[in-house]
Amino acid sequence: MGRVRRGPREWRAAIDRPPTTVMKILLCDRGNVLADFQHLVRAEHPDAVVEIETDGYRAVELAYAGQPDVVVTEVDLAGVAGVELIRRFREAAPRTRVLVWTTLAAADTSLTMLGAGAAGYLLKSDAAEIVVRAIDAVVRGGIALSPSVSSMLAEQQARARLRELELEDTLARSVGELEQMTTAKAEFLANISHELRTPVTVAKGIAHVLANRDVPEEARKEFLDKLDESLEKLMGIVDGILTIAELDKGSLELERADVDLVPVLQEISTDVGAKYDDVSIEHALPPRLPANCDLPRIAEVLRHLVDNACRYSPAGGTVTVRARAMDEGAVVSITDRGEGIQREMVNRAFDEPFSVGEATIRKERAGVGLGLHMARKLVIEHGGVMWADPLPGGGTRVSFCLPARPGQAMTRPPALPAEPAEADAAVS
Numbered sequence: 001m002g003r004v005r006r007g008p009r010e011w012r013a014a015i016d017r018p019p020t021t022v023m024k025i026l027l028c029d030r031g032n033v034l035a036d037f038q039h040l041v042r043a044e045h046p047d048a049v050v051e052i053e054t055d056g057y058r059a060v061e062l063a064y065a066g067q068p069d070v071v072v073t074e075v076d077l078a079g080v081a082g083v084e085l086i087r088r089f090r091e092a093a094p095r096t097r098v099l100v101w102t103t104l105a106a107a108d109t110s111l112t113m114l115g116a117g118a119a120g121y122l123l124k125s126d127a128a129e130i131v132v133r134a135i136d137a138v139v140r141g142g143i144a145l146s147p148s149v150s151s152m153l154a155e156q157q158a159r160a161r162l163r164e165l166e167l168e169d170t171l172a173r174s175v176g177e178l179e180q181m182t183t184a185k186a187e188f189l190a191n192i193s194h195e196l197r198t199p200v201t202v203a204k205g206i207a208h209v210l211a212n213r214d215v216p217e218e219a220r221k222e223f224l225d226k227l228d229e230s231l232e233k234l235m236g237i238v239d240g241i242l243t244i245a246e247l248d249k250g251s252l253e254l255e256r257a258d259v260d261l262v263p264v265l266q267e268i269s270t271d272v273g274a275k276y277d278d279v280s281i282e283h284a285l286p287p288r289l290p291a292n293c294d295l296p297r298i299a300e301v302l303r304h305l306v307d308n309a310c311r312y313s314p315a316g317g318t319v320t321v322r323a324r325a326m327d328e329g330a331v332v333s334i335t336d337r338g339e340g341i342q343r344e345m346v347n348r349a350f351d352e353p354f355s356v357g358e359a360t361i362r363k364e365r366a367g368v369g370l371g372l373h374m375a376r377k378l379v380i381e382h383g384g385v386m387w388a389d390p391l392p393g394g395g396t397r398v399s400f401c402l403p404a405r406p407g408q409a410m411t412r413p414p415a416l417p418a419e420p421a422e423a424d425a426a427v428s
Contacts, residue, residue: 023070086113099119105152259291330402337391386398
């Protein structure tokens with residue numbers, strides 16, 4: 001004869017009696033699942049007091065009235081469902097263990113339910129016998145998880161740990177880069193004060209001398225030339241800082257035109273060479289080198305590269321200015337020989353404004369530290385690329401390529417043929 005279903009009154013009466021070993025189970029689900037599952041539960045626990053309910057609100061009322069040992073529930077019930085259902089079960093019956101048996105196979109959902117107070121999370125795809133055995137486990141204080149849910153949680157934890165390690169690595173790199181940038185800016189401020197002090201001191205001294213009306217006309221003209229030179233240097237420093245600011249904000253506008261770079265290279269070589277009497281500048285230029293660019297901006301690039309090459313060349317050294325038209329576009333290379341700039345320092349200067357590398361220590365060669373960074377940014381604005389190569393025989397070659405077609409963006413430098421000095425070094 002089948003067991004009689006008890007209502008809340010009889011269940012409460014059973015609780016009011018002295019403690020027994022009879023297990024009280026509340027099943028909350030809908031459809032035929034309840035009938036089949038109830039049969040399995042009774043087979044495993046023949047003396048258990050089993051109640052069934054399909055509505056979330058009434059299920060919570062039953063839990064409050066009967067205080068069962070365990071509630072086996074689907075979380076998608078009518079009335080109240082999800083996390084709210086688990087929370088209400090825990091409030092209504094704090095000592096009752098809540099075992100979720102659901103179709104929702106998601107790691108996040110299982111974590112949410114367990115966090116709300118569920119003692120287990122099993123899936124309908126699991127065999128019903130597993131759920132029946134899990135009842136004993138949760139009643140004894142254990143946690144029951146579906147094997148597939150355990151796998152999902154382990155995988156999620158592994159991904160979370162990997163993500164945590166990646167974030168830690170990214171944070172460490174960011175802190176390192178920030179420290180480097182802070183140091184570079186401090187060096188820049190110290191360096192620019194040195195760079196500004198010289199022309200300002202010269203200009204101030206000349207202004208004081210020129211205030212004396214007894215200065216001969218010939219000397220006055222010489223002083224005025226020096227004053228003009230000092231002011232040009234100051235303007236160059238200020239313009240460089242403003243250009244970097246515009247590039248970083250993305251507000252720089254280029255005024256492109258079809259030009260020939262050869263006359264510009266010759267003029268800049270002459271101007272820069274006049275500053276370095278102990279360095280000679282050689283040319284390897286074609287008759288014409290057409291390019292579509294903002295000529296004043298590219299002239300800035302060329303001036304910085306030639307000046308850097310001369311600055312880092314030893315006395316008696318030679319700087320080669322070479323240009324060629326290639327399928328990819330117009331290529332210009334500035335090569336110094338002898339001491340040169342180490343490749344990693346050039347690359348650092350490309351990537352970081354205010355970086356001047358060893359030149360920060362060697363003040364006799366120090367610049368403001370904006371030149372290479374600004375030059376590379378200007379070339380990139382034109383869709384081109386800039387790169388540096390150490391030479392086998394010593395020295396450094398810094399090159400850039402402006403794309404052959406306007407609107408084209410280059411992602412890698414073209415392969416350059418070996419220069420004569422490189423070929424000689426390779427043979428030796």
